[in-house]
Amino acid sequence: MEREIIDRCDTTCIHEEAVREARKQMLSDETAGFLAELFRTLGDTTRVKLLFALMQRELCVCDVTAVIGMSESAVSHQLRILRNQRLVRYRRQGKILYYSLADSHVARLFEQGLEHVTE
Amino acid sequence: MEREIIDRCDTTCIHEEAVREARKQMLSDETAGFLAELFRTLGDTTRVKLLFALMQRELCVCDVTAVIGMSESAVSHQLRILRNQRLVRYRRQGKILYYSLADSHVARLFEQGLEHVTE
DNA sequence: TTAACATATGAGCATATGTTCAGATGTTAT
DNA sequence: ATAACATCTGAACATATGCTCATATGTTAA
Numbered sequence: 390m391e392r393e394i395i396d397r398c399d400t401t402c403i404h405e406e407a408v409r410e411a412r413k414q415m416l417s418d419e420t421a422g423f424l425a426e427l428f429r430t431l432g433d434t435t436r437v438k439l440l441f442a443l444m445q446r447e448l449c450v451c452d453v454t455a456v457i458g459m460s461e462s463a464v465s466h467q468l469r470i471l472r473n474q475r476l477v478r479y480r481r482q483g484k485i486l487y488y489s490l491a492d493s494h495v496a497r498l499f500e501q502g503l504e505h506v507t508e
Numbered sequence: 509m510e511r512e513i514i515d516r517c518d519t520t521c522i523h524e525e526a527v528r529e530a531r532k533q534m535l536s537d538e539t540a541g542f543l544a545e546l547f548r549t550l551g552d553t554t555r556v557k558l559l560f561a562l563m564q565r566e567l568c569v570c571d572v573t574a575v576i577g578m579s580e581s582a583v584s585h586q587l588r589i590l591r592n593q594r595l596v597r598y599r600r601q602g603k604i605l606y607y608s609l610a611d612s613h614v615a616r617l618f619e620q621g622l623e624h625v626t627e
Numbered sequence: 628t629t630a631a632c633a634t635a636t637g638a639g640c641a642t643a644t645g646t647t648c649a650g651a652t653g654t655t656a657t
Numbered sequence: 658a659t660a661a662c663a664t665c666t667g668a669a670c671a672t673a674t675g676c677t678c679a680t681a682t683g684t685t686a687a
Contacts, residue, residue: 403568403570403604403663404568407565407567407571408571408575410565411561411564411565411567411571411575412574414564415557415560415561415575416556416560418553420622420626421553421556421557422553423625424550424556424621424625425550425551425552425553425556426551427551427624428547428548428550428551428556428621429547429548429551429552429674430551431543431544431547431551432544432545432546432547432548432550432551433544433548433674434537434540434541434544435676436544437535437540437543437544437547438535438540441533441534441535442530446526446530448523448526448530449522449523449633449634450634451522451633452522452523452526455527455531456527456534457534459676460676460677460678461633461634461635462634462635462636462676462677462678463675463676463677464634465633465634465635465636466635466636466675466676468635469635469636475624476624481683481684483633483684483685484632484633484683484684485522485634485684486633492624492627494620494621494623494624498547498620498621498624499543501613501616501617501620502543502547502613502617503539503543504613505546505594505613505617506539506542506543506546507539508611522633548644552644554645554646568663568664569664570664578646579646579648580663580664580665581646581647581648581649581666582645582646582647583664584665584666585646585665585666586645587665588665588666600654602654602655602663603655603661603662603663603664604654604662604663604664605663
């Protein structure tokens with residue numbers, strides 16, 4: 390087990406204790422993957438704008454295309470991605486779908502992100 | 509100006525008022541871009557693990573390769589990306605570089621992200 | 628049921644991204 | 658100065674991603 394750690398390091402393992410600790414506390418592949426997937430979803434200018442618009446009010450797809458100035462198809466594709474990540478939800482009223490944020494996490498993530506970016 | 513908004517919508521603009529408001533409050537292209545870039549940087553399993561390891565303690569590059577089980581070259585490339593985004597910093601001690609988190613934003617972003625992912 | 632509208636979806640294409648490989652750079656010890 | 662080590666970097670390649678275009682789906686009104 391410790392050998393395994395050392396074997397992985399092809400040169401010299403400088404701080405075995407730190408490495409052992411870090412490995413013990415490390416996120417599972419699955420969790421790290423989900424987290425990365427979430428951030429990757431937020432990592433696109435179109436989706437950032439889209440989410441930001443929805444942060445203030447609900448909008449139908451047509452509205453969104455007007456707000457962010459993209460084709461309806463592009464917006465629809467992006468909305469699907471956001472839906473899959475459970476970042477947005479929608480309600481239907483007739484043939485119109487109204488999208489809104491699914492929870493408050495996005496707002497908090499944006500806050501933190503903006504703090505980092507603008508400092 | 510209002511015409512511009514309406515022109516962009518090739519079908520029917522359903523909620524002109526909402527669209528106008530949303531456009532007024534919208535992030536600038538630049539800010540949205542920076543924000544997206546930040547999240548994109550967090551949107552990779554390797555980098556998530558790397559940052560998570562550094563969240564608890566500083567590590568040298570060799571340690572990191574051992575912790576996350578990737579080649580030294582891959583780790584080095586990723587560290588550069590994180591450096592460029594000012595997410596990590598390093599101090600040199602002899603030939604060894606010790607990396608650590610640049611600020612506390614990552615930790616908060618991870619918190620929020622994990623909450624979303626695990627709920 | 629048919630036409631019109633709002634939205635969704637699949638395929639295709641161009642670009643972006645992550646890893647590997649080979650070699651470069653910078654630091655310390657000899 | 659030279660060798661050894663820790664880390665970095667550029668090029669190359671395979672995969673992932675975002676947009677567009679054409680078409681499909683679902684809803685309402687006629």
